[in-house]
Amino acid sequence: MKRLFFPLIIFLLFPDWANAGTEITVGTDEWPPYEYVEGAAGNDFVTGFSTEVILAVFNKMNIQVKDRISVFPWVRGEIMLMNGALDMLYSAGSNPYRSQLVHYPKESLMETSWSFFIRKEDERRLKYESFADLKGKKIGVVRGYFYSPEFLEFIRTEKTIEDVAYDDQNLKKLVHGRLDYIVMDKMNGLYLIKKLGLSDRVVAIEKPLKTVSIYAIFSKETVEKSFVDSFSAALGEFKTSFEYNLIYKKYFSDPGSTESNHRVKAP
Numbered sequence: 001m002k003r004l005f006f007p008l009i010i011f012l013l014f015p016d017w018a019n020a021g022t023e024i025t026v027g028t029d030e031w032p033p034y035e036y037v038e039g040a041a042g043n044d045f046v047t048g049f050s051t052e053v054i055l056a057v058f059n060k061m062n063i064q065v066k067d068r069i070s071v072f073p074w075v076r077g078e079i080m081l082m083n084g085a086l087d088m089l090y091s092a093g094s095n096p097y098r099s100q101l102v103h104y105p106k107e108s109l110m111e112t113s114w115s116f117f118i119r120k121e122d123e124r125r126l127k128y129e130s131f132a133d134l135k136g137k138k139i140g141v142v143r144g145y146f147y148s149p150e151f152l153e154f155i156r157t158e159k160t161i162e163d164v165a166y167d168d169q170n171l172k173k174l175v176h177g178r179l180d181y182i183v184m185d186k187m188n189g190l191y192l193i194k195k196l197g198l199s200d201r202v203v204a205i206e207k208p209l210k211t212v213s214i215y216a217i218f219s220k221e222t223v224e225k226s227f228v229d230s231f232s233a234a235l236g237e238f239k240t241s242f243e244y245n246l247i248y249k250k251y252f253s254d255p256g257s258t259e260s261n262h263r264v265k266a267p
Contacts, residue, residue: 075144084221105232108213140170140182
């Protein structure tokens, strides 16, 4: 696979032709509302907030997705990125281990938060102010997700976690009483709760576990840092645009499904 390269200064001076003809192999996972598959089999496509933002930035950079965006379980996609089978993977949180093995752009796609979710009937019984509130409780997480160093150390010590491949699996376990808490991205959690018809059964705890940024990340095997810097510059410029705000509002402005303390950077 050829290495993707283009000096940032050339992109800034000649954005219309700097990357003309460049193709990039892109992968993602199912993580609505950031990235998810829509459409009937054979006519399906990947959409979502992160997808729309990335494709808009690619368009401004004259970048083409090779074939189509592929969807994988997150851990598999991460391995493919590190091995060079993918050029780009999204949406990724910051991770000190991963950052040594892949390129992170300076500019994030947006800010978000990891939050705890509980059954509505447990609102008076369960809370989260500190890790002490979680002791002895069964907590559901997704395999391969990096929540925070402190939380990962806590669950290693307590040994009361159950991990699965997808967030919706944890939601089903929660409503059936097999878990006390689950950890999800707040926007993703609210989206899934509405989709699964659980709005009257599952609620988010107000205090987040951690506020984080999410990124499109790049393979060090196939992508030069100069290309990542060009993407970061284009993304930063795009985030100040009216178009970015329209995409943001499309996915996050419905107070019945995705209300949170997230803010657009211009987030």
